[in-house]
Amino acid sequence: MIQFTRRVALRDASLLPRAxxxxYELNRHLANTHKIKVHVGTPVDGSSSSMVWLFDAPSFDGLEDLNERLLQDQDYWALIEKNRDLWVSGPKRDGIVNLINR
Incomplete structure (x- = not known):
């Protein structure tokens, strides 16, 4: 089992309710379209201006397959583009963990 995480920074902490x-809208789309359950949270390190997405993939191949499907998903990219003003532009902080127990 592979766990993927992405941490993104908000442009301003006041945007957290909208983010x-x-x-929620992105997660609903991913669940309905790609059958994946994504967890979203905020770090407990005092950073109220960032969010973290986490989801599990069955394998590296499964993660690669999802990436391929997301690249073709116009509705997903429309949601991202529509809300681009929420996030600090530039690189995101991603992590991939090979889970040894689940």
Whole structure:
């Protein structure tokens, strides 16, 4: 089992309520379209201006397959583009973990 995480920075902490609503909309789309369950949270390190997405893939091949499908998913990219003003532009902080127990 592979776990993918992505941490993104909000442009401003005051955008957190809107960012949570967008996260809910994105997660609903990913669940309905790609059958994946994504967890979203905020770090407990005192950073109220960032969010973290986490999801599990069965394998590296499964993660690669999802990436291929997302690249072709116009509705997903429309949601991302529509809400681009929420996030700090530039590189995101991603992590991939090979889970040894689940």
């Amino acid at each position: 949570k609503a967008v996260a």
